[in-house]
Amino acid sequence: MISGILNNAAPLLLAAMGGLFTELAGVLNIAMEGMILTGAFTAILVSNFGGGLLTSTLCAALAGLLTAWVFSLTSFKLRGNIFITGLGINILMPALTASFSQKIFGNQGIIHPGSLRHIPSTAGLDLYTWGTLACTGAVMFILYRTYPGLTLRASGRQKDLLKSKGISPEKVQTAAVLISGMMCGISGAILSLRLGAYVPGMSAGKGWIALVAIYLGYKKIPGIVAACIFFTAAEAIANQAQGILQIPPSLILSFPYFFTLMGLGLFAILKKRRQ
């Protein structure tokens, strides 16, 4: 049960870690959804043409990076509204992958390569979960113990600070978006490679939930980890509940959102009390 939740939380956590970079750089990254989907598609595509786990994952990261590059180009270079360009990525990428898929497979829907790739696992957690946990540690190290990390944490919305240190805020933001693109790409790869198939729309709102987790965790890594696990656990409980409770299954689908909202509210109330 616990290892299951951790496994399920991995793609969400990875996306949230990527989103943390953009959030610290003061970029509202709603394009994560599109980036995850792009990663998921690319991973399966490469896997289908014989790529191993590593190759597929790396290619997914690359695809996420490319998507992020388009996003940063239109948002920073062309100075578009970050919300609209984000929506644009979210509309564009699924459509693009479908067209690609049509060109390559003659099929826009599910891509299901012949064989499932086995993902090695130890102690109930698979390679990707371990990878994500390691990555979370690495992000922690990068943000708190490296110079670029410090710069990123300092940047936030204070562009003057960076300028006074001779750093271009735009460059920091672009870098953050590119990193988040890469991590979202891998997050997508986890989704599709674990499943052994690509299903259009399979990111199913993970980009949004990752964003919520970042806020829920107050942009601190332990908080974000907790938020991701909390949300995944709520979903797991809801999944179990469908089999046990006499509540209509459709209604149970709303629980994770309400639980999370209640958690957010309670946390805020406690925080206020403490002051």
Place this chain on the structure above:
Amino acid sequence: MTEPVSYSSIVLTEITRSFRKNGIKACDNISFSVKNGEILAIMGENGAGKSTLMHILSGFMKADRGSLVFPADPDQNHPSVGMIHQKPILAGNLNVWENIALGHPQKSLVVKPAELSSSIRRIQENYGLALDLSMKGWELTAAQIQRAELLECLLLDRKILIFDEPTASLSEQQAEELLLLLKRLKGEGRTILYITHKIKEAYHLADRIAVLRKGKLKMISPVGEISPEAVSEAMIGKGAEIPDMIRKAERKTFSEAVPVLELKNINYSHQGSIRLKDLSLQLHAGEILGIAGIRENGLACLEDLITGAVRPQSGKILLKGKMIPYLTPFRFRKHGISYIPADRLKRGASLDSTLGENLILLKRKLEGNAGSYKTKLIQWAKKLISKGEIEGQAEQKVRTLSGGNIQKMILVREMHEAPALLIISEPSWGLDFSSREKLHYQISNARSRDAAVLLLTTDIDEILILSDRIAVLTGGELSETAPAGQDWNRKTIGERMTGADRL
């Protein structure tokens, strides 16, 4: 003015920079050079172009025209210039050592906290700059931020240091310490550019004085060769007289009636540390009560408390004898209190709104029969703009105004309606002579119209000029209030303020 290049650490030639928005030249054809190991005081009124020039020197801005050469530095890339800003720039969510690390030359990617802290500590010990390195940026006071910036510059071993009005937010004692430190830095062969309004400081410290006015270099001369009068004339222009600093305004004896503002036994602590201890005070109509103190030693906290930004754990706040159980800024303003905050740009102005919209804040109900709210607003704003002598249009964004004009805007907004209670925090931060004079005149005028004025300031001169009664706040405790006059002078207040200065 043409010293041999080899002795100079900075050579500026025809530096010009104009602002795109209004085309005004902030720096106009400025040429001079700075010698190695000298302290050059740069003086000028608000908007004279001092800050812009320094930003160009530090590499933060680019000049439109002209050349800037650092003869001692082969890279010419501003690396040897360190700046201690007037408006401190620092990341609130990072602690001190992280902030210092930000500017550190990055030989490796990885930060080594232990190594870094120990080298910072070495500098701290060496120069006597006490500061808790683990404090977060947002917790720091202006003085501490300054210290952090100075530490960063020293860690990087900057040969050229620029100080932008460093004593503005310091207590007397702290300021003196700083000036001593500057002399020591000079002795180490560093070049120091020192921006200030205070002639006295310039004479005390500098080797040469440069005066800027309206973007032009008016004069540059060794201290010994020029009189203070000549400097101020260069700053303000011919014909303008420097009014007597200390206005002997008529001091009223205040009535014994109900105090306008009364605090009773206020206790306030934040996150375990006591900020205000058993604080009581009374403020009557027609008097100015000056509270001298250091921002971090309770003054900022007192400001927040009276305006309702924070709530005391115990104690009472009474307005006109009426107890206000739950004071918020909203209720505070509802009682018609005027407030000039220390933080002008955040609390005092909305930079992205128009000048008119900023001026209207306290007077949201506008009379007049014709036209929409907007036309009435503009009419009203025009009236205040001319009254406050603000250089700007009603529909101009405040962001495009100069600092001095923003200050004027806040003043005219808060003062024109003859408030019954006026709370002023650090009134003359960033003001030049004449503006400061005008402000002091306005404050004493308000008193003459029977307003009760609470003056919170770190500036001892200001307290002495203006106050009827004076108290000193140290370590969260308020001293006895005593009438201005013999009891209080620079020395006694300074000692009080610094005696408890444990920072």
Place this chain on the structure above:
Amino acid sequence: MNPSEKKEFRLPPVFLILLLCIAAATGLILLLSNDPAEALYYFFPGIFSNRLYLGNFLNYSVLLSLTGLGIIIAFNAGSFNLGGEGQVYAGAICAIAAALKFPDLPSGAGIIMMTLCGTAAGALLAALSGIMKSRWQVNELISTFLLSAGITKVIDYLILGPLSNPDSYLITTGEIPLQYRLPPIIPPSHFNLSFLLVFILIPASYFYLHHSRGGYELRMIGYNREFARFGGLNLGMYDTAPLTVSGALHGLTGAIAVSGTYFAGILGFTFGLGWNGIAVAMIASRNPAYLLPAVLFFSWMTQGARVAVLQSDLSLELGNIIQGVLFLLISSQALRGLQKKRDPL
């Protein structure tokens, strides 16, 4: 470029960006379609080619204007309403529930009842986030989104379960009584009298925001919260009220979508009105005065894509690709050539 040149360029840039978007769409169609002439025809003037398309285009514009206006109002007070989707959906379902519960009222009363119920539902949802924001400083960006995502599932359940129409194979509620339906102006499309609301509410909002005291206060909070707070504005009210109004407008949109367009609650039927409302609000730079052109352009592009997908060889994906690229370009300040900008977030 010197400053004076830039000033002369102030007006045409908006025109430029529109042309640029059209050019981008044209380019993509030429690239993607096998019969570009036909696809182009349907994409651009296509919506004017028959009454149905024109009416649908106008009708969609009406709905989008209202949600966009809701976003704009909250945004001016510094609140970002990310829960538009759920609020529209909730407004719609409440309007339907009310209509089904009281099916025998006279036409006018029934429509008013539905409208009020829908508006109230949307308002209530957003008000909840507003209260959480003002009392406990819960970030409204998240609370509106979570509330909306959760309530969407609840409404899905209602449509599947308690409110479902057993006689229909659609996943839908029962249809509202005939007399509660707004008559179409351009049949067979559903464009109806509710467009009058747009012509009332947009100018009213513009007037309120830019020419009234309340609007002034509201915008001050959006500009600088601290300043407004110490200027003595009641933040609690302005954290709640604009969000509530925003929710109300979304709820209203849901209600008129029911009484004017859909007549029944099909699963997920209001999808997109919330997100696209945010998009048009952003294009309109949060000023109601720019909203209508933004909406018309946006709606033209999306409806044009739909017509082109139906009638030419453009597939659903190609339509979305074009739409996605338009989203990427449409808000570009650099392309507009406007120097002045302010970070929206």
Place this chain on the structure above:
Amino acid sequence: MHKKLTILYIVSILTAAILITGCKPKAVAKENSEIQLAVFVPGVLAGSPTYEMMDKGVRKAAEEKAAEVKTVEGGFNQAEWKSQIMALASEKKYDIIVTSNPAMPEICREVKKIYTDQSFLILEGSKIENDTVSTFLFSHLELAYLHGYFAGLVTRSEMPGANSDLKIGLIAGQEYPEMNQKIRPGYLQGLQAAAAGAEVDFRVIGNWYDATKASDLAKSMFESGVDVILTIAGGANQGVISAAKEAGKYVLWYDADGYAIEPGTIIGSGIIREDIAAYEQTQLALRGELIEGSSVYVGVREGFIDFLTESDLYKSYVPEKVRLAQDKVIKQFKNGQLQLR
């Protein structure tokens, strides 16, 4: 400010005007002699075998008569379908619009009220009295019954993935009328016939694409003792398959040949012959013999619904005992002994 605004408005109107007048309408109306057919897919074609079969059937019939076919994908938002059908009808160039979904008859009838000349053929649609559209209905009760019966046999069997619990699963993308009124009851009825007292664990994903969630649901069901799941969840089916494969359990594929998708995991598959239905009905229509308002209701007996037992994969993974029992019940349907409508 206001000037800017006015210009903005004028610009938007002008741009629109330029395009209306500047862009010449292309030859929209094709030659009238040619027969035009439209296939409306309520969803997307890709990944949906039944819609692909429909499209194939119509195209095959059209080819024979040199008619032209335009296939339009409507997407998953049901609320859009009506306006899309309306748009197709408003073009007035299609002789017949073919579509497939239980929900389509009511939509098409509405549209028909406005565009009275338009003919519709709806597969998977049920008729009403004095109908104006032609419908063709398959018995989902029978298909679900066959699945339920087979699942009952499997859960009772000694197959490696089967356990002692008499529990089988059904996963749906969403709840919808067909699911609640036909498939669930039919499935349960079939199950009871094969294994009395057994129960069905029914779960819903909430959409048709969240495969990860489908996989989680399936895992949770397997943990609670389910050994075979009928999955009707569109793209999310992939999640069920991968969970089943991992757990060594079984999946039933509903309406198209699914054995090859995951041999050994998908051990049962039904089929709905939409291609034949579409082909035959389109032929009728092209000959002008399709009567408006006609309706057909077919099941196993007529050969339009089947449980696929001829596949080698089926034979190699399902024990003979189970196969024989399943053959028996299929035969009962084929010869009319059993009929569920």
